[in-house]
Amino acid sequence: MFLLLAGAALAGDDRRLLVLGDSISAAYGLSLEEGWVALAELALAERGLSVEVINASISGETSAGGRRRLPALVEAHNPDAVVIELGGNDGLRGYPVAQLRQNLAAMVSVAQDHGAEVLLLPMEIPPNYGPRYTGTFRKTFELVANEAGATLGPFPLEAVATDPALMQADGIHPTAAAQPRIVDTLLPALEKVLRP
Incomplete structure (x- = not known):
């Protein structure tokens, strides 16, 4: 596990954001500074939101792994908002x-x-898993958000997944050039859960 603690010491009006994700949020194949999580902190600051970002994302993480780790993370960091970006590896493993x-x-x-x-980010999986599984998988995020009163965000890779130039050779992970587009996609939802 790594922590990306952004910015200087917390001021009284700073917000604390915990990101619990998989390789998409862990900047797989990139430096942490190039990833969307680090870039989002800068973008939020430009919009007048001073945010300490704790990036507790791990490549390969599943929802079960996140569920095991989250209680200790919220106890340790007392976040104002939590982004959950998990489920993709569950789907890819069936x-x-x-x-x-x-x-x-x-x-x-x-x-x-x-x-x-809570900001819950929906994941998508390739269609070769069959329409029944992929359809049920896709609807799960909306169902959970609605039932729990969490904010359902957009699919993080919405603006980049279909552009091969913005994806790494594996076709799953976005490139450094894609990261600012991911931030643009997520920024309205991030602001919604972070503004007091």
Whole structure:
């Protein structure tokens, strides 16, 4: 696990954002400074939001792994908002969607119980898993957000996934050039959960 602690010492009006994700948020194949999480901190500052970012994302992380780690993370960091960007690896491994739903709901509950606003980012998986699985997988994020009163964000790779020039050779992970577009996609939702 790595932590990207952004900015100087916290001032009284600073917000604290915990990002719990997989390789998409862990800047796979890039330096941490090039990833969307670090760039989002700068973009938020430009909009007048001073935010300490704790990036607890791990490449390969599943929803079950995030569920195990989140309680200690919220205790340690007391975030004002938590971004949950998990589920993609569950889908790629064909894990049961019911298990994903339980894990996402549990993470949202843990964050909310600590007084944090939650931004749940939906994931997508390739269509070769079949329409039934991919459809159920896709709907899970909206269902969990609606049931728990969390904010459902956009798919982080919405603006880049279909452009081969913005994806690494594996076709799964975005390039450095794609990261600012990811920030642009997510910024309105991030502002929504971070503004007091």
